[in-house]
Amino acid sequence: MGLFSSLRDMFSGATTYNVLEGAPALTPGQDRGLALGAMYAVEGHLPVNALTMEADARTAARLAKGSWDTVDAESARATYRYLLGGGHDVAYRILLPYLEAYLAVAPTRKRAVLKEPHERALRELPELALRHDLDPARLRNQFINGAYYYGNLVTYGSPDPLPRSIVAWDAARVAHVSRIFSDAGFVEPDEAWAAMEQAVDLARSAYHSWEEYESAFRTGRLFWQLGDKRFDQTKAADDVEKFERAGRELLTDDGSPWKRLAW
Structure with missing residues (x-):
């Protein structure tokens, strides 16, 4: 130019x-x-x-x-x-339903309500990670950090819907x-x-x-x-x-x- x-x-x-x-x-x-x-x-x-x-x-x-x-x-x-x-799309598709379940109740900000989807994710994700040859610790971090990051957006902002892929x-x-x-x-x-x-x-x-x-x-x-x-x-x-x-x-x-x- x-x-x-x-x-x-x-x-x-x-x-x-x-x-x-x-x-x-x-x-x-x-x-x-x-x-x-x-x-x-x-x-x-x-x-x-x-x-x-x-x-x-x-x-x-x-x-x-x-x-x-x-x-x-x-x-x-x-x-x-x-x-x-x-x-990365493989891990994302595994994690997406767990994040969406958590974000669906995130605006309540009630610990008792948030506990069930959070604990279910941490309980089930390690086995899913191993089944798909993924790093369980990394997938766990992606859920925990994603729940925190997007949870704040859902509660205090207006985030775009998460894409399917x-x-x-x-x-x-x-x-x-x-x-x-x-x-x-x-x-x-x-x-x-x-x-x-x-x-x-x-x-x-x-x-x-x-x-x-x-x-x-x-x-x-x-x-x-x-x-x-x-x-x-x-x-x-x-x-x-x-x-x-x-x-x-x-x-x-x-x-x-x-x-x-x-x-």
Whole structure:
């Protein structure tokens, strides 16, 4: 993007997207695949038109190792299998009915009323976690922290309904890690694009609009943070707000990939 265009957008109030000049033209499928990760592109000012973070191979490899424990092509493919094979959505679907049962009575704020759904969740979730090859302690944390976080929202605010699925979170990360893996040299572009095509199919089968996708992405990101025993509600709220801003831009700005591409 040229200097004049950037200045024009700055003073007009339009959102400025990072466009990599000289990047190969995208096919419609590639364009849609990158759009899945647009929340990350806006938040991190990454190119919306190219399969790259604009990072050198060493930096990208360090990021892949630190964030994904991925060090080569084999482990990159394992990451793809995880994200495309259920990812965090498996745990979320297990936990959802327990959270909803708790939140249904949360506005009462009566300990005796809250005790039954809370204790039932803690009693049943460990076995469900083991049955689905999940970490019982992490699933327990996600329930306890989720009940506290969403319980406050239900009692004192007006939260959005919890989505049926957080496949959006997994699909968006397929697009995001594809940038990292490509820059690191772990996968060839064709393999990355193929993984993103599968992610598009998953997302389009789960949602009916970019609005639904955006909301489910944010829920998924929060759900991931809820698994931390040291979950910090203030930091999580700041993170939610940051990605809410990115989502609003993508849903409303005329230059957004989401406005250009019908769901």
